[in-house]
Amino acid sequence: MGTVFIAVVERNIRGLPPELKGRFEVVSPEDLSARLEELSRRGVRRVHLAFLGPRPVSLKIPPGMEIRDGREALSDLEAFPEPAEIEAQSFEILRGLCDLSRFPQALHPLVLRLVHAAGELALAESLLIHPDFLPTARRLLKEGRAILTDVEMVRAGISRRLCEALGVKVYSALSEAESPPSGFTRTAWGLRRALEKYPEISLLALGNAPTALLEALKILRESPREVAVIGFPVGFVRAAEAKLLLAESPLPHLTNLGGFGGSALAAAAVNALLHMLHEEKAS
Template identity: 30%
Template sequence: MSDYIKVPHLIEERSFEMITEELGDKTFPEEIGKIIKRVIHTTADFQYADITIISPTAIEFAKKALKAGAHIVTDTKMAMAGINKKRLESYGGEVNCFISDEDVAKAAKEKGTTRAMAAMEKAIMDEKNKIFVIGNAPTALFKLKQFIEEGKVKPDLVIGVPVGFVGAAESKEEFEKLDVPYIVTRGRKGGSTVAAAIVNAIMYML
């Protein structure tokens, strides 16, 4: 253990080795595997190997968008905090979270909606926001779906991994029906840390 304390990066390297070993015969294409293994590394939950669904163009579109300086929108401050902003900024991108903005709170109150929904409405006003990362609020995902169907926004990637019991699974199921690049987790599991891990896994591929 002393070697790991002296060289902290060895802990992560060994963790990924153990994840690969425990997955056994369950293998994935290289880039998909990198995402799934980072999520497992973040959660210590191997069920993500079965419930993480990645659309065919998701990784390709996301990498192109990030290299072009796309901005990322998250539904929580926690997801925003977990994203490697230094690496993102090196490509000209930034992370935005509008959930605590005064105008968002005001709009939500006036319209009788959630802040998460109002935040998505604000997010689509800036065409630089090309990657949407939802780890907590199913209502944000439902609202984003509405905007996509109305032609108001065309994301390069939607990461839809809200966690919870009410609406979480259903919101993710709806996204699998849309013609947009997506990464979702089926069922109730997910969360802001999972969302951030997926973003970071893609950025580390660049």
């Protein structure tokens, strides 16, 4: 048998779910000697130990077993596959871990990319996806309609290559937010200005500011337009409320419950849509 990686963690902090420990199994200090003996009987000859807390006072190491410090594990872990292979492996692992049963098959690539971006399996449980979101967003991007993000981080995370292939422009609300009047945040004011200035904007990708999402809902109620909304504002002030208001609106939307969100999720949602269209075009 090859090398085994063990993280030695005190019982009171062993809350990490088994599937998220990577190559390290988690063992308590009290159980470590017995686990090493079991591994020795199975033919394991090298074990990397990473101690997250105090080391055991006494440790019985089986004869012929090499114990290495967790810091030395880098030498055994450094042989990474190519980037495309890493992504493929990640999604293969995710398909075995993520419960997609409540989503239609067509949404699985989108949900998996979101969970992959978040690094959090529980995200799938809190996603709210309007039945018309996927067909509407795909069609609008296929028509070359523009995307509006709330902040530069979302825009930076969206694949420029895939956007260019579809002829899709990406605008940022912050770049339009010069001198906001009293009562407006920069993102809310910039979003209002951008929607007035660029009638081709039809996909909103909001991953930072709750005020931007709230302003978008207000504008779209005042001046309806064909649009799909990705709403992942993050934080503890008005983020959850803004998402609930989006979820109860008739707008084709993608959002989640609570304050968890962020620019990476908003960008990942757009990239998932772009990848779908790219694969459809290539087939």
